[in-house]
Amino acid sequence: MFNFIWRRNVRIAAKRRGRKADKMIKTNILLGNSYIKSHIPVTKTYSRSTLKLMLLKYGMVYIKPKNGSLGRGVIRVTLKDGRFISHSGMTISSYANFEDLTKFLSRKMKGEVYVVQKGIHSLRHQGRLFDFRVVVQKSPRGGFEVTGIAGRISQRGRVVSNGGGGGAIGTIDSLLTPRQQSIVIPKMEKLSLAVMHQVRKHFKDQNEIGIDIAIDHQLRPWIVEFNTYPDHRMFVIMRDRVMLARIIHYGAKYGKKYKLNLYY
CATH class of the missing domain: 3.30.1490 (Dna Ligase; domain 1)
Structure with a gap:
């Protein structure tokens, strides 16, 4: 798990952007799709x-x-x-x-x-709640792809996994067994791509989103929230840089530049 300076910098990023999103508006956008609706907590x-x-x-x-x-x-x-x-x-x-x-x-x-x-009774890691951030981007080859998945782990004793709440980052391998991965990853990818297509019906120029997904004990994915301005800094502090490189490469193809330095 990696948590050293992510906590501080997610706060800085949010303050600099100054963007706020109405949770009910975003929820109602997704409720327009019956498949997605079945994965949204009331x-x-x-x-x-x-x-x-x-x-x-x-x-x-x-x-x-x-x-x-x-x-x-x-x-x-x-x-x-x-x-x-x-x-x-x-x-x-x-x-x-x-x-x-x-x-x-x-x-x-x-x-x-x-x-x-x-409330969703989601899986835990060593007694700590966790969920996944799934990044979906416009592909240089056309269509959309899942380009990154990272685990967000709550600080012990807290109920949120966000970096601003003291959370840490983990790989999917560290949080799910191989059997769980074989079931959960395809479900998360299918759901995340459906969310992207639904969001595009309302925001036609949206080229990337981040979806936060919790997994319950039946290995069913639940959408906690989606972000139209996802912060990719969590991928910077992961040792495997393949996902980060892909996110940056895909973003460059639609004119996106990321400020991903950890110290500034």
């Missing part, structure tokens, strides 16, 4: 009633800023044995009733708009 705009209904139905949800990035502000809430448990950053709190939980959430949200997403 996501709704936050309200007290919506939160309560989703907790009763699913038992675990993630509450995220509607326009957030880098995992900032993400709160996991579970309902277990009649108690409500929140996990924010490194802090875990328990509440005897729903009213106390929502008071805590109101203080955290500070009037901002949030979404509620069904």
Whole structure:
């Protein structure tokens, strides 16, 4: 796993770009495709009633800023044995009733708009949550290709895998067994290419995207989010530079230049 300076630089990159994306708009784009829809956790705009209904139905949800990035502000809430448990950053709190939980959430949200997403019981690596960043790019030969896959591993005790949340990077070989890889990789690639084609229906000049995909215990892929301005720095710190070279080469063919230096 590699994590030395990625954490700091993903924060810098987000600040410099200043781009925010509405999670509900992006979700609704993908819901227009029935195949993709079956791989998207139920996501709704936050309200007290919506939160309560989703907790009763699913038992675990993630509450995220509607326009957030880098995992900032993400709160996991579970309902277990009649108690409500929140996990924010490194802090875990328990509440005897729903009213106390929502008071805590109101203080955290500070009037901002949030979404509620069904929680996925995803695979773990040494007790740490992880997901995959899949990069899809326009190919010099025409069409689109998956050009990179990297694992994003949460810091122990956190519920997000983003570098901004203290996450680390791992190879797919280090996170999945050969059998799991033979099942998961084709599924992720098929799903990611479908996402790219769906996004192109709305953004016709989109030449690359990054899709964050979690894998549940049945080896089913779930789309956590997709990014129209993916940060490829995670591939810089991986020892195998084949994926990085391919990403740069493909990007150059459609006029994209990347600032991938780690120190600046």
